[in-house]
Amino acid sequence: MMRFLFPVLALLITVQSLPARADERTIDHAVLAHKALQRLDQHMHMVGYRLTAANAKYCKKTVPNLGILLHDLKQYGDTATARHAHGFFSELAVNAIAPDSPAAKAGLVTGDGLIAINGQPVEDIEIDEEKLAKEQPEYRRIAAINAMLRKAAAEGSIKLSLLRGGLHQEIEMTAAQTCPGQFQIRVSKDRNASADGKIISISSALAEYVLSDDELAAIAAHELSHNLLKHRERLDSQDVNRGFFGQFGKSAGRIKATEIEADRLSVWLMANAGYDPQAAIRFWTRYGKEHGKGIFSASTHYRWKKRVGLFKEEIAKIAKIPNTVEQYAPPLLMVEGP
Template identity: 60%
Template sequence: MDFMIRTWISLVALSFAAPLSAQEGPDDGVNADMILALKGLQLLDHRLNAIGYRLVDANAPYCDEKAARTGLLLNDVAQYVDQETARFALGFDGSIGITAVAPDSPAELAKLSPGDTLLAINTMPVGEIATDDPELSNQQPVYRRVAAINQLLEQALAEDKVELTISQGGISRTVAIGSVMTCPSQFQIRVSADRSASADGKLVSVTSRLAEYFLSDDEFAAVVAHELAHNLLKHRDRLDAEGVNRGFFGQFGNSAEKIKDSEIEADRLSVWLMANAGYDPQAAIGFWTRYGKEHGKGILSASTHYRWKKRVQLFEEEIAEMEAIRPVDGKYAPPLLAKTD
């Protein structure tokens, strides 16, 4: 099915998924164009949240570090200039709410839904959660509150089940939610006109324009798995320890070679991550062939990345190596990851 058709069908579905209180029609001053844009962004959030959760969950046995995950994606309307419109479009009663729930996650099992408003975690009102933790200092101020909430939620889940106070359509309820231990990483759609993706060691970001370019979730997963591989292999820490320059001069000499080595590793690991999560690793070949023919060298046309034909050859070699071994319980142990089980 054509992606734009799927998008409009999904937007309609999302509009009916919002609480009934948000279906009565916008008040004066609510921007209809912004509502449609936010619904489109929410659709991309749904896709990335589902793909990211599936990748970290399926590959958990091979990660040396793990994090408690629920499958929830939270959003803070304070990050939008027009908060009234954002609250209406997302269906929130308050400021912090659920944007997406990953399929087959503890959040789905707890019957949480997009549009639910988060009021408290274990009786702690979200408005009272401290945002001055030094670990949050690298976050932009508008994202700091939701980052603090996610941090508290993860810490609480690592100890036991958590009770969330939720509001939907003005009706409050308390929901017990568990978690699963997955590979560590979080995922976000970054609104941008550029087609790019990145990883900072903890977070995978995909721009909205690139997310709209994918023809399937398998293609989407190919790029997400590549960025996730950077995080799992701790490439940022390694490059920092080696004194690699990631700025302009990082495109030359020793720095460029070290960055390229990390890109090759991420490509190699990505197809294993995809296969273990049930995505078709051949989609990496299809995506980079299509993207390469249309845009040349790829997302980053720099000396630190292989040109697309060489990337495709690398994927083919890695897939052949993976298919030559026998999977255990339908999964392949990635050679680049330390196996913990």
């Protein structure tokens, strides 16, 4: 289960408004905020890795993936509370490790402090401020570190120097090849998710609403499908208006076509990753009944009952495939294209 006792957004407001001399109860509340958000990050990271790794053979392009999610002490406004909540043996640390990933097999654990990559101290890694101008300042260092990790992983085996409980560790590993996809939890009170061609974002409120990792996978797989099918590129080439006027005419029809494709592909991605495709039906039925307005009233999306019908159609196709088949070739990824 993934529901938490306290909403992440409300807890983070507490963290950001801590007085200079907070009492012990307030500090404990702030630590809970960090740990609640970390749990969401960990679930999202695990789900994202499973989806991209399990479907790699069907992706036209693959990328090296270590299965590591890092965080930077500087990204937190209250660094003292962040250090108390997460340890931070160094300013850059492991926030999550995906099970069965190269990092997990090599023995990395959550909380390991990262001090060097292939012998180069992370504190010496240059940050290209111009290249990372779109990133918030507090996230630029970790963006530079992640870029360096991807580059090093693509070139072969990679050696990480770590600090664990005050002791130095040297761990070497080779990246796995997965579908491209970066997954993140975005702190927001709105229940929504998006894909921009590279990054899949799910709001904390939506992630808190799900009842299981299978349901989280249903959302993540839908957004990943948008990226794998290059929907953003297609809509851009068709001059589709994504603003107010995108709710009308050809733009609305073209957006709806991508939503239908993403729904159809999503359950195949889930099945290959070992998630229950029926979770997509359970989640969207519950969400549709409780929040039937919103996206379901827009001309760019099917109403929830029709959407559930799409899932049932695709799940029926999967069910007809012999049990001897270990993976299911998603029809939409088998279509030849650019």
